[in-house]
Amino acid sequence: MPSLSAYKSDLDYSYATGAFPAVECLKHRKGSVRRILLHSKAAGTDLEQMMLDYADQLSVRAEQADRVLRMVSGKDNCFAAVVFEKFQDALNPDLPHVVLHHPSDFGNLGTILRTALGFGIHDIALIRPCADPFDPKVVRGSMGSLFRMRLHLFDDFAAYQELYPDHAMYPFMLDASRPMEEVLACGIPDRYALIFGNEGSGLPKEFSEVGQPVRIDSSTEVDSLNLSIAAGIGIYRFTHAGRA
């Protein structure tokens, strides 16, 4: 492996910075771990010992890399990171999915990953163009949730839909004809996909012909809800709803 560089989206590896995300990667994506980085200030700490144990167990190198840690975390107090190979997985065809269409904000993406995992959804489809899910800011924002999930990137929504024809599709749209609570009251199938659009523009209007569009009713006093809030409410409600 050549010398480590600042993160760029065209690299085939990225960084899980900070002890918590790093350990999530070491526990749940063992096969993707390439190297462990430690700060000289971690010398003699429990963190260092734990990281050295993982290095041993996974047969990867652990090295002191103060400069790289600072560069990829943007912080002086990041004491550990894992260099990991990017991954993609087939989604589980029998479980619910969250589909994010053109999400552009790193913070929202990390938060939505963490929320989906929090409510037991492990399968995430991202439709390009989208914020890079492997950017260290997303990995950190997700608190390492990424490493417990199956993630697949698609060039367009049709490619996703073709692979999972049995999923009931629920696009979330501001002007959808049915409110979410009414749709939930009818019961929902075991296989479904919750589809959320871009922060600024939402889903394109073609999605009004896809599956059963739903809206989250809100006051006319706000334009729209924040994307991660709308996704959080949608994911919570669907994962707590009665089955059809």
Added chain:
Amino acid sequence: MPSLSAYKSDLDYSYATGAFPAVECLKHRKGSVRRILLHSKAAGTDLEQMMLDYADQLSVRAEQADRVLRMVSGKDNCFAAVVFEKFQDALNPDLPHVVLHHPSDFGNLGTILRTALGFGIHDIALIRPCADPFDPKVVRGSMGSLFRMRLHLFDDFAAYQELYPDHAMYPFMLDASRPMEEVLACGIPDRYALIFGNEGSGLPKEFSEVGQPVRIDSSTEVDSLNLSIAAGIGIYRFTHAGRA
């Protein structure tokens, strides 16, 4: 009014930066508007005309202030802002409240204000120490929602509780004995307060003796939900629930 300075929390005024938040302030907090700032690049635009009309209508000064706009927004493309006097209001004793105990993150605070307004809650109590709700970052993050709400800061929770003894209190706690859905199923009164703790530490354990603590059930795969997500789900569910 002396010359404008960079925002500091001990000033008695702040800035609503960007056209949308500025207009929210001009429409909904007329009495707090002190001055309108315009960028030289806005000359001849509809935005400038609208701002000059408001200046006229509210009898305040509009001035060109490129340097101040850049300083308070941190951006080169902020073309308008309103300088407003900070305000506080008595909360409406007959309506639901959201109480934020020691929130520390500007982004979360802005998002929670916007979400509360989105679900029709206009009354917000903040328990100090807390992120400054008048910081331009919060104002902007709330998309100006702040100007449509009643906001009151308290030195401690007891001071809030004393003023609103008739509100049913619902502290959101990770280890609360009852899940939210069970509490909702019993119906809730017209006057209630949803109480959320700090991003990192949640609510202190004393809150387990306050009203009816509730938890949002989530997977053991995540430590906790993001604060603004938990608040979003709680506010959505309570504002859509049946009445006791």
